[in-house]
Amino acid sequence: MRALAAAAVGLAAALALVLTVTAIGPPEGTTSPEPLLTSAPAHP
Amino acid sequence: MRRRASLILLGVAVFLAALAPLLRWYAFPRLAKVPAGSYQTAVLEAKDATLVDYARMEPRTVPKVTLVQTLKGNAEEARKIRRETGRDVVVWDTLTHMNGPDGAMISRIPERYVFDAHSQQPVHAGGEHVDGTPVRRDGIEYKWPFLVEKRDYRYFDMQTRTSAPIHYRGTRSFRGLDVYYFEQTIPWTSVPLPKRMPLGVTPETVRQLGLERWYTTRRMFWIDPVTGAPVNGEEVHREELRWTGHPEKKPITAFAGHVKMRADYVDSTVALVTSQRRLVLLLTSWLPWGSAGLGGALAALALFLEARTRPRRAFTGQKTHYGGKTERQAPGKRAAWSRGGSP
Structure with a gap:
Protein backbone atom coordinates (compact mmCIF):
# COMPACT_ATOMS: atom_id res chain seq x y z
CA MET A 1 0.00 0.00 0.00
CA ARG A 2 2.81 2.40 0.91
CA ALA A 3 4.62 1.48 -2.29
CA LEU A 4 1.51 2.33 -4.28
CA ALA A 5 1.20 5.67 -2.49
CA ALA A 6 4.87 6.46 -3.21
CA ALA A 7 4.43 5.59 -6.89
CA ALA A 8 1.27 7.73 -7.08
CA VAL A 9 3.10 10.70 -5.54
CA GLY A 10 5.93 10.29 -8.07
CA LEU A 11 3.49 10.11 -10.97
CA ALA A 12 1.50 13.12 -9.76
CA ALA A 13 4.71 15.15 -9.34
CA ALA A 14 5.81 14.32 -12.90
CA LEU A 15 2.42 15.27 -14.32
CA ALA A 16 2.30 18.50 -12.29
CA LEU A 17 5.80 19.50 -13.41
CA VAL A 18 5.20 18.86 -17.11
CA LEU A 19 1.76 20.47 -17.13
CA THR A 20 3.10 23.57 -15.33
CA VAL A 21 6.09 23.95 -17.65
CA THR A 22 3.97 23.56 -20.80
CA ALA A 23 1.29 25.91 -19.43
CA ILE A 24 3.89 28.62 -18.85
CA GLY A 25 5.50 27.91 -22.24
CA PRO A 26 8.41 29.70 -23.85
CA PRO A 27 8.48 33.53 -23.84
CA GLU A 28 6.46 35.14 -26.64
CA GLY A 29 8.98 37.75 -27.67
CA THR A 30 8.52 41.06 -29.43
CA THR A 31 9.03 42.29 -32.96
CA SER A 32 12.65 43.15 -33.60
CA PRO A 33 13.37 46.83 -34.21
CA GLU A 34 15.93 45.82 -36.85
CA PRO A 35 14.97 46.84 -40.40
CA LEU A 36 14.45 44.68 -43.48
CA LEU A 37 17.85 45.00 -45.13
CA THR A 38 18.43 46.47 -48.56
CA SER A 39 22.20 46.08 -48.62
CA ALA A 40 24.56 43.35 -47.58
CA PRO A 41 26.07 43.81 -44.11
CA ALA A 42 29.84 43.49 -43.80
CA HIS A 43 29.39 40.53 -41.45
CA PRO A 44 26.50 38.56 -39.90
CA MET B 1 14.76 3.45 7.90
CA ARG B 2 15.69 1.22 5.00
CA ARG B 3 12.02 0.77 4.11
CA ARG B 4 11.49 4.52 4.09
CA ALA B 5 14.50 4.96 1.81
CA SER B 6 13.18 2.35 -0.60
CA LEU B 7 9.79 4.10 -0.68
CA ILE B 8 11.39 7.47 -1.43
CA LEU B 9 13.52 5.87 -4.12
CA LEU B 10 10.45 4.24 -5.61
CA GLY B 11 8.61 7.59 -5.69
CA VAL B 12 11.55 9.30 -7.40
CA ALA B 13 11.91 6.36 -9.81
CA VAL B 14 8.25 6.62 -10.85
CA PHE B 15 8.63 10.42 -11.18
CA LEU B 16 11.58 10.01 -13.54
CA ALA B 17 10.08 7.11 -15.48
CA ALA B 18 6.84 9.08 -16.02
CA LEU B 19 8.79 12.21 -16.94
CA ALA B 20 10.51 10.51 -19.89
CA PRO B 21 7.45 9.95 -22.15
CA LEU B 22 5.73 13.10 -20.90
CA LEU B 23 8.71 15.24 -21.97
CA ARG B 24 9.03 13.58 -25.36
CA TRP B 25 5.40 13.29 -26.41
CA TYR B 26 3.58 15.93 -24.36
CA ALA B 27 6.00 18.73 -23.52
CA PHE B 28 8.14 18.73 -26.67
CA PRO B 29 5.32 19.27 -29.22
CA ARG B 30 4.01 22.14 -27.11
CA LEU B 31 7.31 23.77 -26.16
CA ALA B 32 9.24 23.45 -29.43
CA LYS B 33 8.22 26.35 -31.61
CA ARG B 262 28.18 33.86 -48.35
CA ALA B 263 30.77 31.90 -46.33
CA ASP B 264 30.52 34.05 -43.18
CA TYR B 265 26.73 33.59 -43.16
CA VAL B 266 27.16 29.83 -43.51
CA ASP B 267 29.45 29.92 -40.46
CA SER B 268 27.02 31.99 -38.37
CA THR B 269 24.04 29.85 -39.46
CA VAL B 270 25.85 26.63 -38.53
CA ALA B 271 26.76 28.11 -35.12
CA LEU B 272 23.15 29.21 -34.51
CA VAL B 273 21.69 25.87 -35.58
CA THR B 274 24.21 23.94 -33.48
CA SER B 275 23.13 25.82 -30.35
CA GLN B 276 19.42 25.48 -31.15
CA ARG B 277 19.64 21.75 -31.88
CA ARG B 278 20.99 21.17 -28.36
CA LEU B 279 17.72 22.55 -26.92
CA VAL B 280 15.64 20.29 -29.17
CA LEU B 281 17.81 17.26 -28.40
CA LEU B 282 17.48 18.04 -24.69
CA LEU B 283 13.70 17.61 -24.91
CA THR B 284 13.57 14.82 -27.48
CA SER B 285 16.48 12.66 -26.45
CA TRP B 286 18.81 13.60 -23.61
CA LEU B 287 16.24 14.34 -20.86
CA PRO B 288 13.77 11.53 -21.76
CA TRP B 289 16.47 8.85 -22.06
CA GLY B 290 18.36 10.19 -19.05
CA SER B 291 15.31 10.25 -16.80
CA ALA B 292 14.13 6.83 -18.05
CA GLY B 293 17.55 5.32 -17.34
CA LEU B 294 17.89 6.98 -13.95
CA GLY B 295 14.29 6.04 -13.09
CA GLY B 296 15.00 2.40 -13.95
CA ALA B 297 18.19 2.40 -11.87
CA LEU B 298 16.43 3.95 -8.87
CA ALA B 299 13.54 1.46 -9.19
CA ALA B 300 16.07 -1.39 -9.16
CA LEU B 301 17.76 0.11 -6.10
CA ALA B 302 14.39 0.49 -4.35
CA LEU B 303 13.57 -3.16 -5.06
CA PHE B 304 17.01 -4.22 -3.84
CA LEU B 305 16.58 -2.34 -0.56
CA GLU B 306 13.10 -3.79 -0.15
CA ALA B 307 14.43 -7.29 -0.78
CA ARG B 308 17.13 -6.78 1.86
CA THR B 309 14.58 -5.59 4.39
CA ARG B 310 12.06 -8.44 4.07
CA PRO B 311 14.23 -11.55 4.76
CA ARG B 312 15.72 -9.93 7.87
CA ARG B 313 12.26 -9.43 9.31
CA ALA B 314 11.42 -13.04 8.49
CA PHE B 315 14.54 -14.44 10.15
CA THR B 316 14.26 -12.23 13.23
CA GLY B 317 10.69 -13.28 13.66
CA GLN B 318 9.61 -9.63 13.63
CA LYS B 319 6.38 -8.79 11.96
CA THR B 320 5.80 -5.28 10.87
CA HIS B 321 2.28 -4.00 11.21
CA TYR B 322 0.91 -1.08 9.32
CA GLY B 323 1.72 1.90 11.48
CA GLY B 324 5.29 0.84 12.16
CA LYS B 325 4.76 -1.14 15.35
CA THR B 326 6.59 -4.44 15.78
CA GLU B 327 5.54 -7.44 17.78
CA ARG B 328 7.40 -7.94 21.03
CA GLN B 329 9.68 -10.96 20.93
CA ALA B 330 9.21 -13.82 23.37
CA PRO B 331 12.07 -14.06 25.91
CA GLY B 332 14.84 -16.45 24.85
CA LYS B 333 13.73 -16.56 21.24
CA ARG B 334 16.31 -14.14 19.83
CA ALA B 335 17.33 -15.30 16.43
CA ALA B 336 20.94 -16.13 15.84
CA TRP B 337 20.83 -14.61 12.33
CA SER B 338 19.56 -11.25 13.40
CA ARG B 339 22.99 -9.64 13.26
CA GLY B 340 24.91 -9.01 10.12
CA GLY B 341 22.05 -8.05 7.81
CA SER B 342 20.54 -10.21 5.15
CA PRO B 343 22.02 -13.57 4.18
Whole structure:
Protein backbone atom coordinates (compact mmCIF):
# COMPACT_ATOMS: atom_id res chain seq x y z
CA MET A 1 0.00 0.00 0.00
CA ARG A 2 2.81 2.40 0.91
CA ALA A 3 4.62 1.48 -2.29
CA LEU A 4 1.51 2.33 -4.28
CA ALA A 5 1.20 5.67 -2.49
CA ALA A 6 4.87 6.46 -3.21
CA ALA A 7 4.43 5.59 -6.89
CA ALA A 8 1.27 7.73 -7.08
CA VAL A 9 3.10 10.70 -5.54
CA GLY A 10 5.93 10.29 -8.07
CA LEU A 11 3.49 10.11 -10.97
CA ALA A 12 1.50 13.12 -9.76
CA ALA A 13 4.71 15.15 -9.34
CA ALA A 14 5.81 14.32 -12.90
CA LEU A 15 2.42 15.27 -14.32
CA ALA A 16 2.30 18.50 -12.29
CA LEU A 17 5.80 19.50 -13.41
CA VAL A 18 5.20 18.86 -17.11
CA LEU A 19 1.76 20.47 -17.13
CA THR A 20 3.10 23.57 -15.33
CA VAL A 21 6.09 23.95 -17.65
CA THR A 22 3.97 23.56 -20.80
CA ALA A 23 1.29 25.91 -19.43
CA ILE A 24 3.89 28.62 -18.85
CA GLY A 25 5.50 27.91 -22.24
CA PRO A 26 8.41 29.70 -23.85
CA PRO A 27 8.48 33.53 -23.84
CA GLU A 28 6.46 35.14 -26.64
CA GLY A 29 8.98 37.75 -27.67
CA THR A 30 8.52 41.06 -29.43
CA THR A 31 9.03 42.29 -32.96
CA SER A 32 12.65 43.15 -33.60
CA PRO A 33 13.37 46.83 -34.21
CA GLU A 34 15.93 45.82 -36.85
CA PRO A 35 14.97 46.84 -40.40
CA LEU A 36 14.45 44.68 -43.48
CA LEU A 37 17.85 45.00 -45.13
CA THR A 38 18.43 46.47 -48.56
CA SER A 39 22.20 46.08 -48.62
CA ALA A 40 24.56 43.35 -47.58
CA PRO A 41 26.07 43.81 -44.11
CA ALA A 42 29.84 43.49 -43.80
CA HIS A 43 29.39 40.53 -41.45
CA PRO A 44 26.50 38.56 -39.90
CA MET B 1 14.76 3.45 7.90
CA ARG B 2 15.69 1.22 5.00
CA ARG B 3 12.02 0.77 4.11
CA ARG B 4 11.49 4.52 4.09
CA ALA B 5 14.50 4.96 1.81
CA SER B 6 13.18 2.35 -0.60
CA LEU B 7 9.79 4.10 -0.68
CA ILE B 8 11.39 7.47 -1.43
CA LEU B 9 13.52 5.87 -4.12
CA LEU B 10 10.45 4.24 -5.61
CA GLY B 11 8.61 7.59 -5.69
CA VAL B 12 11.55 9.30 -7.40
CA ALA B 13 11.91 6.36 -9.81
CA VAL B 14 8.25 6.62 -10.85
CA PHE B 15 8.63 10.42 -11.18
CA LEU B 16 11.58 10.01 -13.54
CA ALA B 17 10.08 7.11 -15.48
CA ALA B 18 6.84 9.08 -16.02
CA LEU B 19 8.79 12.21 -16.94
CA ALA B 20 10.51 10.51 -19.89
CA PRO B 21 7.45 9.95 -22.15
CA LEU B 22 5.73 13.10 -20.90
CA LEU B 23 8.71 15.24 -21.97
CA ARG B 24 9.03 13.58 -25.36
CA TRP B 25 5.40 13.29 -26.41
CA TYR B 26 3.58 15.93 -24.36
CA ALA B 27 6.00 18.73 -23.52
CA PHE B 28 8.14 18.73 -26.67
CA PRO B 29 5.32 19.27 -29.22
CA ARG B 30 4.01 22.14 -27.11
CA LEU B 31 7.31 23.77 -26.16
CA ALA B 32 9.24 23.45 -29.43
CA LYS B 33 8.22 26.35 -31.61
CA VAL B 34 9.63 29.06 -33.80
CA PRO B 35 9.81 32.29 -31.75
CA ALA B 36 7.26 34.87 -32.93
CA GLY B 37 9.82 37.69 -32.82
CA SER B 38 12.73 36.03 -34.57
CA TYR B 39 14.94 38.11 -36.86
CA GLN B 40 17.34 36.55 -39.33
CA THR B 41 19.33 37.69 -42.30
CA ALA B 42 21.14 35.81 -45.01
CA VAL B 43 23.40 37.06 -47.76
CA LEU B 44 23.72 35.05 -50.94
CA GLU B 45 25.98 35.81 -53.87
CA ALA B 46 26.21 34.80 -57.51
CA LYS B 47 29.70 35.27 -58.93
CA ASP B 48 30.13 36.01 -62.67
CA ALA B 49 26.41 36.22 -63.18
CA THR B 50 24.49 37.37 -66.24
CA LEU B 51 22.18 40.33 -65.76
CA VAL B 52 19.98 42.29 -68.11
CA ASP B 53 20.84 45.90 -68.73
CA TYR B 54 17.37 47.49 -68.78
CA ALA B 55 18.68 50.64 -70.51
CA ARG B 56 19.78 48.64 -73.60
CA MET B 57 17.69 45.50 -72.99
CA GLU B 58 20.80 43.36 -73.39
CA PRO B 59 22.37 40.79 -71.08
CA ARG B 60 25.82 41.47 -69.65
CA THR B 61 28.15 39.56 -67.39
CA VAL B 62 28.77 41.13 -63.99
CA PRO B 63 31.32 40.07 -61.36
CA LYS B 64 28.78 39.66 -58.58
CA VAL B 65 25.07 39.84 -57.79
CA THR B 66 24.04 39.91 -54.13
CA LEU B 67 20.78 38.75 -52.61
CA VAL B 68 20.01 40.04 -49.13
CA GLN B 69 17.24 38.13 -47.44
CA THR B 70 15.66 39.26 -44.19
CA LEU B 71 13.11 37.30 -42.16
CA LYS B 72 11.45 39.40 -39.49
CA GLY B 73 8.92 37.94 -37.08
CA ASN B 74 5.92 40.21 -36.56
CA ALA B 75 5.02 39.31 -32.96
CA GLU B 76 2.06 41.73 -32.71
CA GLU B 77 0.42 40.32 -35.85
CA ALA B 78 1.04 36.76 -34.60
CA ARG B 79 -0.74 37.59 -31.31
CA LYS B 80 -3.65 39.09 -33.25
CA ILE B 81 -4.03 35.98 -35.44
CA ARG B 82 -3.78 33.74 -32.38
CA ARG B 83 -6.63 35.64 -30.74
CA GLU B 84 -8.72 35.26 -33.90
CA THR B 85 -7.92 31.66 -34.81
CA GLY B 86 -6.72 30.14 -31.54
CA ARG B 87 -3.61 28.87 -33.32
CA ASP B 88 -0.06 29.55 -32.26
CA VAL B 89 1.34 31.17 -35.40
CA VAL B 90 4.43 32.98 -36.62
CA VAL B 91 4.15 35.85 -39.07
CA TRP B 92 7.28 36.44 -41.08
CA ASP B 93 7.58 39.66 -43.04
CA THR B 94 10.43 39.03 -45.42
CA LEU B 95 12.34 40.99 -48.00
CA THR B 96 14.48 39.55 -50.76
CA HIS B 97 16.57 42.42 -52.06
CA MET B 98 18.76 41.83 -55.12
CA ASN B 99 21.67 44.18 -55.71
CA GLY B 100 24.02 44.52 -58.66
CA PRO B 101 27.82 44.77 -58.46
CA ASP B 102 27.59 48.52 -57.81
CA GLY B 103 25.10 47.95 -54.95
CA ALA B 104 22.17 49.32 -56.97
CA MET B 105 18.82 47.59 -56.60
CA ILE B 106 17.90 45.03 -59.27
CA SER B 107 14.68 43.86 -57.68
CA ARG B 108 12.98 43.73 -54.30
CA ILE B 109 10.28 41.26 -53.38
CA PRO B 110 8.54 41.55 -50.01
CA GLU B 111 6.52 38.63 -48.63
CA ARG B 112 4.30 37.77 -45.72
CA TYR B 113 4.38 34.14 -44.61
CA VAL B 114 2.03 32.94 -41.85
CA PHE B 115 2.68 29.47 -40.44
CA ASP B 116 2.05 27.26 -37.44
CA ALA B 117 4.78 27.88 -34.85
CA HIS B 118 4.99 24.17 -33.95
CA SER B 119 4.44 22.28 -37.23
CA GLN B 120 5.57 25.03 -39.67
CA GLN B 121 2.57 24.28 -41.86
CA PRO B 122 1.10 27.37 -43.57
CA VAL B 123 -1.85 29.02 -41.85
CA HIS B 124 -4.37 30.89 -43.98
CA ALA B 125 -5.24 33.81 -41.78
CA GLY B 126 -5.28 36.54 -44.40
CA GLY B 127 -2.53 38.97 -45.24
CA GLU B 128 -0.23 36.40 -46.87
CA HIS B 129 1.32 37.85 -49.98
CA VAL B 130 4.25 37.84 -52.36
CA ASP B 131 5.16 41.27 -53.69
CA GLY B 132 1.73 42.56 -52.67
CA THR B 133 -0.20 39.80 -54.47
CA PRO B 134 -2.28 37.60 -52.14
CA VAL B 135 -1.16 33.95 -52.13
CA ARG B 136 -2.34 30.75 -50.49
CA ARG B 137 0.57 28.47 -49.64
CA ASP B 138 0.22 24.74 -49.21
CA GLY B 139 3.89 24.07 -48.70
CA ILE B 140 6.62 25.09 -46.30
CA GLU B 141 9.03 27.92 -46.98
CA TYR B 142 12.43 28.87 -45.54
CA LYS B 143 12.22 26.37 -42.67
CA TRP B 144 11.38 22.66 -42.34
CA PRO B 145 9.43 21.29 -39.35
CA PHE B 146 11.29 20.12 -36.25
CA LEU B 147 12.51 16.50 -36.51
CA VAL B 148 12.66 16.41 -40.30
CA GLU B 149 11.70 13.14 -41.97
CA LYS B 150 13.56 11.48 -44.83
CA ARG B 151 10.84 12.19 -47.37
CA ASP B 152 9.73 14.75 -49.92
CA TYR B 153 8.00 17.90 -48.71
CA ARG B 154 5.98 20.50 -50.55
CA TYR B 155 7.91 23.75 -50.83
CA PHE B 156 6.52 27.12 -51.82
CA ASP B 157 8.22 28.86 -54.71
CA MET B 158 8.10 32.62 -54.38
CA GLN B 159 8.48 33.31 -58.12
CA THR B 160 5.75 31.00 -59.44
CA ARG B 161 3.70 31.51 -56.24
CA THR B 162 2.87 27.81 -56.18
CA SER B 163 4.01 24.86 -54.11
CA ALA B 164 5.80 21.85 -55.58
CA PRO B 165 7.60 18.83 -54.14
CA ILE B 166 11.12 19.28 -52.83
CA HIS B 167 12.86 15.93 -52.89
CA TYR B 168 14.91 14.32 -50.14
CA ARG B 169 18.18 13.25 -51.79
CA GLY B 170 20.07 11.70 -48.89
CA THR B 171 22.05 12.49 -45.78
CA ARG B 172 25.23 14.52 -46.13
CA SER B 173 27.91 15.77 -43.79
CA PHE B 174 28.16 19.53 -43.70
CA ARG B 175 30.58 21.39 -41.40
CA GLY B 176 30.50 18.54 -38.90
CA LEU B 177 26.71 18.19 -38.91
CA ASP B 178 24.74 15.31 -40.42
CA VAL B 179 22.19 17.09 -42.58
CA TYR B 180 19.45 16.13 -45.00
CA TYR B 181 19.91 17.33 -48.56
CA PHE B 182 16.80 18.45 -50.46
CA GLU B 183 16.48 19.53 -54.05
CA GLN B 184 13.67 21.13 -56.06
CA THR B 185 13.61 21.92 -59.76
CA ILE B 186 11.14 24.43 -61.10
CA PRO B 187 10.81 24.00 -64.89
CA TRP B 188 10.61 27.03 -67.19
CA THR B 189 7.47 28.87 -66.07
CA SER B 190 5.99 32.24 -66.92
CA VAL B 191 6.13 34.35 -63.75
CA PRO B 192 5.12 37.90 -62.80
CA LEU B 193 7.69 40.66 -62.92
CA PRO B 194 8.75 42.22 -59.61
CA LYS B 195 6.88 45.46 -58.91
CA ARG B 196 10.14 47.26 -58.13
CA MET B 197 12.92 47.12 -60.72
CA PRO B 198 15.85 49.42 -61.59
CA LEU B 199 15.67 52.62 -63.69
CA GLY B 200 12.00 53.01 -62.83
CA VAL B 201 11.10 50.03 -65.03
CA THR B 202 7.67 48.68 -64.14
CA PRO B 203 5.93 45.42 -65.08
CA GLU B 204 3.71 47.52 -67.38
CA THR B 205 6.74 48.98 -69.22
CA VAL B 206 8.07 45.49 -69.92
CA ARG B 207 4.66 44.28 -71.07
CA GLN B 208 4.37 47.25 -73.44
CA LEU B 209 7.67 46.18 -75.00
CA GLY B 210 6.00 42.84 -75.76
CA LEU B 211 8.05 40.91 -73.22
CA GLU B 212 7.18 38.47 -70.44
CA ARG B 213 9.32 36.96 -67.71
CA TRP B 214 10.13 33.24 -67.61
CA TYR B 215 12.06 31.51 -64.91
CA THR B 216 13.61 28.17 -63.96
CA THR B 217 15.61 27.17 -60.95
CA ARG B 218 17.21 24.25 -59.18
CA ARG B 219 17.25 24.95 -55.46
CA MET B 220 19.27 22.99 -52.95
CA PHE B 221 18.96 22.98 -49.20
CA TRP B 222 21.08 21.35 -46.52
CA ILE B 223 18.72 20.93 -43.57
CA ASP B 224 19.55 20.15 -39.96
CA PRO B 225 17.15 17.24 -39.27
CA VAL B 226 16.73 18.14 -35.58
CA THR B 227 15.69 21.79 -35.85
CA GLY B 228 14.54 21.79 -39.46
CA ALA B 229 16.67 24.87 -40.11
CA PRO B 230 18.66 25.22 -43.34
CA VAL B 231 22.40 25.43 -42.71
CA ASN B 232 23.13 26.12 -46.36
CA GLY B 233 21.23 26.98 -49.50
CA GLU B 234 22.11 27.30 -53.18
CA GLU B 235 20.19 28.01 -56.35
CA VAL B 236 21.03 27.64 -60.02
CA HIS B 237 18.70 30.34 -61.19
CA ARG B 238 17.81 31.50 -64.73
CA GLU B 239 15.39 34.19 -65.86
CA GLU B 240 14.54 35.23 -69.40
CA LEU B 241 12.47 37.98 -70.95
CA ARG B 242 10.64 36.28 -73.81
CA TRP B 243 8.79 37.98 -76.65
CA THR B 244 5.09 37.44 -76.18
CA GLY B 245 3.63 35.58 -79.17
CA HIS B 246 7.03 35.39 -80.89
CA PRO B 247 8.74 32.16 -79.86
CA GLU B 248 11.10 32.48 -82.84
CA LYS B 249 12.71 35.64 -81.41
CA LYS B 250 15.71 35.13 -79.18
CA PRO B 251 14.88 35.69 -75.51
CA ILE B 252 16.86 38.15 -73.39
CA THR B 253 18.58 36.60 -70.38
CA ALA B 254 17.43 38.69 -67.42
CA PHE B 255 19.48 36.81 -64.85
CA ALA B 256 21.59 33.67 -64.81
CA GLY B 257 23.80 32.61 -61.96
CA HIS B 258 24.66 30.10 -59.30
CA VAL B 259 23.55 31.72 -56.07
CA LYS B 260 25.41 30.56 -52.95
CA MET B 261 25.26 31.63 -49.33
CA ARG B 262 28.18 33.86 -48.35
CA ALA B 263 30.77 31.90 -46.33
CA ASP B 264 30.52 34.05 -43.18
CA TYR B 265 26.73 33.59 -43.16
CA VAL B 266 27.16 29.83 -43.51
CA ASP B 267 29.45 29.92 -40.46
CA SER B 268 27.02 31.99 -38.37
CA THR B 269 24.04 29.85 -39.46
CA VAL B 270 25.85 26.63 -38.53
CA ALA B 271 26.76 28.11 -35.12
CA LEU B 272 23.15 29.21 -34.51
CA VAL B 273 21.69 25.87 -35.58
CA THR B 274 24.21 23.94 -33.48
CA SER B 275 23.13 25.82 -30.35
CA GLN B 276 19.42 25.48 -31.15
CA ARG B 277 19.64 21.75 -31.88
CA ARG B 278 20.99 21.17 -28.36
CA LEU B 279 17.72 22.55 -26.92
CA VAL B 280 15.64 20.29 -29.17
CA LEU B 281 17.81 17.26 -28.40
CA LEU B 282 17.48 18.04 -24.69
CA LEU B 283 13.70 17.61 -24.91
CA THR B 284 13.57 14.82 -27.48
CA SER B 285 16.48 12.66 -26.45
CA TRP B 286 18.81 13.60 -23.61
CA LEU B 287 16.24 14.34 -20.86
CA PRO B 288 13.77 11.53 -21.76
CA TRP B 289 16.47 8.85 -22.06
CA GLY B 290 18.36 10.19 -19.05
CA SER B 291 15.31 10.25 -16.80
CA ALA B 292 14.13 6.83 -18.05
CA GLY B 293 17.55 5.32 -17.34
CA LEU B 294 17.89 6.98 -13.95
CA GLY B 295 14.29 6.04 -13.09
CA GLY B 296 15.00 2.40 -13.95
CA ALA B 297 18.19 2.40 -11.87
CA LEU B 298 16.43 3.95 -8.87
CA ALA B 299 13.54 1.46 -9.19
CA ALA B 300 16.07 -1.39 -9.16
CA LEU B 301 17.76 0.11 -6.10
CA ALA B 302 14.39 0.49 -4.35
CA LEU B 303 13.57 -3.16 -5.06
CA PHE B 304 17.01 -4.22 -3.84
CA LEU B 305 16.58 -2.34 -0.56
CA GLU B 306 13.10 -3.79 -0.15
CA ALA B 307 14.43 -7.29 -0.78
CA ARG B 308 17.13 -6.78 1.86
CA THR B 309 14.58 -5.59 4.39
CA ARG B 310 12.06 -8.44 4.07
CA PRO B 311 14.23 -11.55 4.76
CA ARG B 312 15.72 -9.93 7.87
CA ARG B 313 12.26 -9.43 9.31
CA ALA B 314 11.42 -13.04 8.49
CA PHE B 315 14.54 -14.44 10.15
CA THR B 316 14.26 -12.23 13.23
CA GLY B 317 10.69 -13.28 13.66
CA GLN B 318 9.61 -9.63 13.63
CA LYS B 319 6.38 -8.79 11.96
CA THR B 320 5.80 -5.28 10.87
CA HIS B 321 2.28 -4.00 11.21
CA TYR B 322 0.91 -1.08 9.32
CA GLY B 323 1.72 1.90 11.48
CA GLY B 324 5.29 0.84 12.16
CA LYS B 325 4.76 -1.14 15.35
CA THR B 326 6.59 -4.44 15.78
CA GLU B 327 5.54 -7.44 17.78
CA ARG B 328 7.40 -7.94 21.03
CA GLN B 329 9.68 -10.96 20.93
CA ALA B 330 9.21 -13.82 23.37
CA PRO B 331 12.07 -14.06 25.91
CA GLY B 332 14.84 -16.45 24.85
CA LYS B 333 13.73 -16.56 21.24
CA ARG B 334 16.31 -14.14 19.83
CA ALA B 335 17.33 -15.30 16.43
CA ALA B 336 20.94 -16.13 15.84
CA TRP B 337 20.83 -14.61 12.33
CA SER B 338 19.56 -11.25 13.40
CA ARG B 339 22.99 -9.64 13.26
CA GLY B 340 24.91 -9.01 10.12
CA GLY B 341 22.05 -8.05 7.81
CA SER B 342 20.54 -10.21 5.15
CA PRO B 343 22.02 -13.57 4.18
